[in-house]
Amino acid sequence: MAREPILKTWKLFIGGAFPRTESGRTMILWGADDRVVAHCCQGSRKDLRNTVELARKALPRWWARDAYNRSQILYRIAEMAEGRTAELVDAIRCVPEAGTDRAPTAATARKEVACGIDRLVAFAGWCDKFPQVIGSRNPVNGPYHDFTMPEPTGVCGVIAPNEPSFLGLVSHLAPVLAGGNVAIALASETNPLPSMVLAEICATSDVPGGVVNVLTGYRRELLPEFADHRDIDAIGGATEGNEERRLLELGAADNMKRVRLEHAAEIDYHDDDARHSPWTIEPFTEMKTIWHPSGS
Amino acid sequence: MTVNSDWTYAPAPERVDPEIAERHRLFIDGRFLSSRGRRTFETANPATEAVLSECDEANAADVDAAVAAARAAFRKWSRTRPQERAKHLYRIARRIQERSRELAVLETMDGGKPIRESRDVDLPLVAQHFFHNAGWCDKLKYAFPGATDPKPIGVCAQVIPWNFPLLMLAWKIAPALACGNTVVLKPAETTPLTALRFAEICEECELPKGVVNIVTGAGETGRLLVEHPDVDKIAFTGSTEVGKRIAASSAGTGKRLTLELGGKSPNIVFADASIDQAIEGIVQGIWFNQGHVCCAGSRLFVQESVLSEVITKLERRLSTLRVGDPLDKNTDVGAINSGAQLATIRDYLERGRAEGATMHEPSDASLPDKGHWCRPCFLSDVQPSHVVAREEIFGPVLAVMSFRTPEEAISRANDTRFGLAAGVWTDKGSKIFEIASRLQAGVVWLNTYNRFDATSPFGGVKESGFGREGGLHGLRGYLSL
Numbered sequence: 001m002a003r004e005p006i007l008k009t010w011k012l013f014i015g016g017a018f019p020r021t022e023s024g025r026t027m028i029l030w031g032a033d034d035r036v037v038a039h040c041c042q043g044s045r046k047d048l049r050n051t052v053e054l055a056r057k058a059l060p061r062w063w064a065r066d067a068y069n070r071s072q073i074l075y076r077i078a079e080m081a082e083g084r085t086a087e088l089v090d091a092i093r094c095v096p097e098a099g100t101d102r103a104p105t106a107a108t109a110r111k112e113v114a115c116g117i118d119r120l121v122a123f124a125g126w127c128d129k130f131p132q133v134i135g136s137r138n139p140v141n142g143p144y145h146d147f148t149m150p151e152p153t154g155v156c157g158v159i160a161p162n163e164p165s166f167l168g169l170v171s172h173l174a175p176v177l178a179g180g181n182v183a184i185a186l187a188s189e190t191n192p193l194p195s196m197v198l199a200e201i202c203a204t205s206d207v208p209g210g211v212v213n214v215l216t217g218y219r220r221e222l223l224p225e226f227a228d229h230r231d232i233d234a235i236g237g238a239t240e241g242n243e244e245r246r247l248l249e250l251g252a253a254d255n256m257k258r259v260r261l262e263h264a265a266e267i268d269y270h271d272d273d274a275r276h277s278p279w280t281i282e283p284f285t286e287m288k289t290i291w292h293p294s295g296s
Numbered sequence: 297m298t299v300n301s302d303w304t305y306a307p308a309p310e311r312v313d314p315e316i317a318e319r320h321r322l323f324i325d326g327r328f329l330s331s332r333g334r335r336t337f338e339t340a341n342p343a344t345e346a347v348l349s350e351c352d353e354a355n356a357a358d359v360d361a362a363v364a365a366a367r368a369a370f371r372k373w374s375r376t377r378p379q380e381r382a383k384h385l386y387r388i389a390r391r392i393q394e395r396s397r398e399l400a401v402l403e404t405m406d407g408g409k410p411i412r413e414s415r416d417v418d419l420p421l422v423a424q425h426f427f428h429n430a431g432w433c434d435k436l437k438y439a440f441p442g443a444t445d446p447k448p449i450g451v452c453a454q455v456i457p458w459n460f461p462l463l464m465l466a467w468k469i470a471p472a473l474a475c476g477n478t479v480v481l482k483p484a485e486t487t488p489l490t491a492l493r494f495a496e497i498c499e500e501c502e503l504p505k506g507v508v509n510i511v512t513g514a515g516e517t518g519r520l521l522v523e524h525p526d527v528d529k530i531a532f533t534g535s536t537e538v539g540k541r542i543a544a545s546s547a548g549t550g551k552r553l554t555l556e557l558g559g560k561s562p563n564i565v566f567a568d569a570s571i572d573q574a575i576e577g578i579v580q581g582i583w584f585n586q587g588h589v590c591c592a593g594s595r596l597f598v599q600e601s602v603l604s605e606v607i608t609k610l611e612r613r614l615s616t617l618r619v620g621d622p623l624d625k626n627t628d629v630g631a632i633n634s635g636a637q638l639a640t641i642r643d644y645l646e647r648g649r650a651e652g653a654t655m656h657e658p659s660d661a662s663l664p665d666k667g668h669w670c671r672p673c674f675l676s677d678v679q680p681s682h683v684v685a686r687e688e689i690f691g692p693v694l695a696v697m698s699f700r701t702p703e704e705a706i707s708r709a710n711d712t713r714f715g716l717a718a719g720v721w722t723d724k725g726s727k728i729f730e731i732a733s734r735l736q737a738g739v740v741w742l743n744t745y746n747r748f749d750a751t752s753p754f755g756g757v758k759e760s761g762f763g764r765e766g767g768l769h770g771l772r773g774y775l776s777l
Contacts, residue, residue: 133441138767140749141424148753148769151733233758246548253543255713256536256555256759277442279777286757287764290732292742 009039010192012047012216013199015054016209022046027217029193032096032103040192043217045225048184051213052231055155055182058210063152063180067128074124074177076205081117084201088113091193092166098190115270116170122276123174130178130278134285143295150285152180153258157226159186159219159237159248161264166194171269172237175280177212181234184213186226192216219244227251234284238264258283305618308625310411314402316489320351322358322512323495325365326505332357337514339488342408343622343631343667351488354511359480359520362509366451366478367526369506374448374476376504378434385430385473387501392423395497399490403462404622406489408631408668409585411623421748422466425766428750429470432771436475439768443777448476449552450528452774455518456491457534458484458633459588459690465491467754467765468531469508475774477529478507482521485514486634519545527551531773533590535688536714536759554763554773556590556755558688559716561737562709563593563745566702567602569721573743575609578694581719581745583617583672586629587692588637590760591717593745595685596674597705600698607656607676607696614672615658629692632668641670641691648675648684653695680708688714702731710736715757719745738764 009026011018023044031037041047062070081088092109096102104112135149156176160169165188176183187195199214215222223244226235228251235252239245239261252259260283269275319336321328333355338347354362373381392399399422400414409418437444452472456464461483472479483491491510498508511517515538522530522542529552532542536557546553563581565574581593598606622630632638649655653675663669674694678685684695699705709718718737722728732740738756741747748754753769755761763773 136753136768138749138752140747140752142747142749144744144747146747146749146752148764148767153757242548249547250544253540253547256540256543256557256761258762277777279440279443282772286738286762287753287755287769288732288738288740288757289753289764290740290742291744291747291752292728293744 007038010041010196010216012041012043013196013203013212013214014047014051015058015213016203018203022050029095029191031094032101037094038193040196040216043215043222045222047215048222048225048229051184051215052155052229054210055184055213056231058208059152059154059182062182062208062211067131070178070180071124071127073206074120074127074174077202077207078117078120078124080201080205081120081198084197085110085113088166088194088197091197092164092191094193095191098163112164112167116167119167119170119174119275123178126178126278126281130281133278134282138289143293145292145294146289148287148289150179150282151288153284153286154181154233155231156181156183156284157186157232157235157237158183159223159226159235159239159261160188160195161238161267162188162190162240163264164269165191166198167269168238168264169195169198171275173212176236176284179281179284181284182211184215184232186219186222187214187216189219223247224251228254230255232257234258236260236284238262238267240264260284305626307621309621310401310623310625312397312401314398314405316348316402316405318349320349320488320492320512322352322354322362323492323508323510324358324362325509326499328495331355337485339406339486341405342633343664345666348406349489351512353513354517356520358511359517359524362480362511363451363524363526365506365509366480369504370450370478373478373504373507378436381473381476382430382433384501384503385426385433385470388497388503389423389426389430391497391500392419392426396423399462399493401623402493403490404630407458407461407487408622408633410627410630411625412627413585418460418463421750422462424750425466425470429474432471432474436771436775439771440775440777446475446775446777449774449776450477451526452477452479452529452531453521453524453527454479454481454531455522455534456481456483458487459585459590461487462490462494464533465494471765471770472531472774473507475771477774480509480511480521482511482513482518485512488512522546529553529774532556539761552773555761556763556765557759557761559590559592559714559756559760560595560686560688560712561591561593561714561717561719562595562597562735563719564597564705564709564721564731565599565602565606566722566727567599568723570723571602571605571609574721575606575613577719577721577743577745578610579613579617582694583629583692584746586632586670588633588690589746591739591746593717593719594689594694595709596694596696597699597708598696600700603698610674611656611658614674617659617672619659619661619669619671620664629672632670632691635668637690638668638670641689641693644684644687644689644691645673645693648678648682648695651679651682651684653678653682653684680711686712702727706731706734713759716760717741
C-alpha cells in the first residue's frame with residue numbers, strides 16, 4: 001500500500017524559533033507538474049516587526065563575541081550545510097526555473113549548493129581578518145594615536161533574489177554576518193524552500209537565536225516594511241527591477257539606513273573573485289575613528 | 297610711577313586686507329560668469345552686519361551649464377595621468393599655503409569665526425587636505441586591497457555648510473579630484489566668498505577648465521544641483537533634515553551618496569579623569585567656532601561625584617573666554633554666523649529655561665553694538681527628555697547632565713538619533729577603550745576633543761549620515777572598486 005508522505009507547512013525562523021506567521025496565512029508552492037510541493041508561511045508586516053525586536057536584542061551579544069568565535073560559527077553553518085546537501089539540492093529543484101516549466105538539473109543545483117557552502121567558508125574566514133584589511137592606523141599631525149576600525153552597522157535586512165534561491169541568499173547573508181551584524185532575510189518568493197532549509201541548518205549550527213532570521217512571503221507586501229521600519233539599520237541584497245530599489249531607498253532615507261542593493265539580473269553569483277571580496281562586507285560596517293593623546 | 301592695574305587686553309586686530317570685490321560671479325568652465333537669471337544676493341560680515349559683496353544666485357540654466365562643463369572636463373581629467381593630476385593638487389595646496397593669511401581673514405570676515413581659528417585651524421587643514429590627497433592620485437591602485445583598477449565615479453555635486461566654508465570645500469574637492477572626478481560645488485549662501493577665492497587659485501594653478509565649478513546660491517540652487525540628472529555622485533554636509541530630503545530625491549536614480557549630517561555628541565567625564573584637562577576639552581568641544589560644529593560636544597555627562605566641581609570650574613573658565621571682534625587675534629568666541637542662526641539659538645535657550653534647566657552665563661563682558669552675538673553659556677539640571685538635550689542647537693550652548701555608572705553613561709550617550717562624535721575623559725586605560733567601543737559614533741575622542749587631520753577619517757553613524765571624509769577611507773566615496 002502506497003504511503004502518503006507527511007507534508008509540513010514550512011514556518012518562519014525568528015529569534016531562533018520556528019513560529020507560524022502571526023497572520024495565519026500560508027502560500028502554496030507549485031511544482032513543475034502543477035502539483036503542490038509545499039505550503040509556506042505568508043509572512044506579514046507584523047512578523048517583520050516582531051523579528052526586528054528579537055534581532056535588535058541579539059545584536060550586542062553577537063558583536064561582543066570574539067571574531068574567532070563568530071568565524072567558527074559561520075564555518076559550522078557550512079559544515080552542517082554540507083551534510084544536508086541532498087536536501088538543499090532537492091529544495092532547489094522543487095519548482096521550475098523562472099520562465100520555464102522545468103526544474104533546474106541536478107547538476108546545476110549541486111553546483112549551486114557547493115558554491116553556496118564554499119561561500120560560507122570564505123566568509124567564515126573573513127570574520128577575524130577584514131577589520132585588519134579595511135581598518136587603518138592614521139598618521140596624524142601631533143602626539144596622538146589615531147586609528148579607524150570597522151564596527152557592524154546593526155540590524156540588516158537581507159533581500160534574497162528569486163533565483164538562485166539558495167546561493168543568492170547565502171551570498172548576501174554571509175557578508176552581513178561576517179561583519180558582525182544580525183540579519184533579517186527575506187527568502188526567494190518563487191522558491192523559499194532552500195532558505196528554510198538553511199534556516200534549519202542555522203538553528204543547529206550554534207548560531208545564537210536572533211542573529212539569523214528568515215521570513216517567507218510576498219516581496220510587494222514585505223519590502224515596504226523593510227524600507228520604512230525605523231529600527232532596521234541597513235538593507236542589502238538583490239532587487240527584481242528598479243522599482244523595488246527605488247522603494248527601498250526612499251524608505252531608507254527616513255532613518256538613514258545604509259542601502260547596498262544590486263539588480264538580481266546583473267549578478268553573477270558564481271564569480272568567486274567578485275563575491276568573496278571584503279568590499280562586500282564594508283557596506284554593512286561603520287568606520288569608527290578613535291583618537292587618544294600619546295606622550296606626556 | 298603708576299602701575300596699570302587694568303588687565304584687559306588691548307585690541308589686536310588682524311589688518312591684512314583681503315580686497316573683496318563688490319560683485320562675485322559664478323565659476324563655470326574656467327570662467328567667472330554672471331547668472332543667466334540675473335538674480336543676486338548679498339553676503340554680510342556677521343560681526344558688523346556690513347555687506348561685503350553681492351553674489352550671483354545660480355538658477356537652473358547655470359546649474360545645467362556647470363554640470364555640462366564638469367561632464368565635458370571629466371572625459372579628459374579622468375584620463376589624465378595620475379602623476380599629472382597630482383601636480384595640480386600639490387600646486388593648489390602650495391598656493392593655499394601662500395595665500396593663507398588672506399584666505400583666513402576673508403573666512404573670518406564672511407563667516408564670523410575668530411581669526412585665531414581660521415588662521416591656526418581651518419587654513420592649515422585646508423592646505424593639508426589638498427597636499428594629502430594630491431599624493432593619493434597615483435596610489436589609488438594600492439589603496440583598496442584586491443581592487444587594482446579603481447575608477448572615478450564622474451560628476452560630483454557637492455553642497456557644503458557655512459561653519460567651515462573653505463575646510464568643507466577642501467574635504468569635498470580634494471579627494472574628488474584626486475580620484476579623477478570633476479565637481480560642481482555650492483557653498484552656503486552666507487559664506488560664499490572663500491569658495492570663489494579658491495576658484496581664482498584653481499585658475500592660477502592652471503587646473504583644466506570645468507574640473508572645478510562653483511555655483512553660489514541658497515537652498516534652491518543646492519536642490520537643482522543634487523537633483524540634476526547628469527550628476528553621478530552627491531556629497532552633502534549639512535542638516536539631517538536636508539540630508540534626508542536629498543537621500544529621498546536620489547532614491548532609485550543610481551547616484552552615489554555620502555552625507556555628513558547633524559549631531560548631538562556626548563562628552564563623558566568620569567570622576568577619575570584629569571578634571572582640569574577635561575575642562576579644556578569641554579571648552580574645545582562646544583565653544584570652538586561658536587559651537588557651529590556638527591561634532592560639537594553639546595551634551596556633557598559628568599559623573600555625579602564631580603558634578604559640582606566641574607560646574608564651578610566651567611563657570612570660571614567660561615568667564616575668561618573673550619567674545620567679540622573675530623578679527624582680533626585675542627578673540628576666543630566670534631560672531632554667530634547669521635541673524636537667523638542667532639534667533640534659533642535664543643529660541644533653544646528660552647525653551648531650555650522653560651523646561652526647567654538652569655542657565656549659566658558667567659561672562660558679563662559687553663558685546664559689540666552691531667553684529668550677531670551669543671555669550672558662551674551652559675544649562676545644568678537638564679533632563680534627557682529636554683529639547684536642549686535632544687536637538688542640535690549649533691551654537692555655543694552646552695547641556696550638562698550627570699550619571700552614576702558607566703552603563704548609565706553609555707546608554708544615555710547612545711540615546712539619540714545622531715551618532716557623529718563622542719568624547720570620553722578618564723585616566724583608566726581599559727575603561728576608556730571599553731566605553732569607546734560601545735559608543736555609537738563615527739569619531740571618538742579619548743581625553744581630547746575636536747581634533748581633525750587630513751589623514752583621519754571623519755563621519756557619522758545613524759542619522760548623522762554615512763561615508764567618511766579624510767584619509768584613505770575618504771577616497772572610498774569617490775571611487776568604484
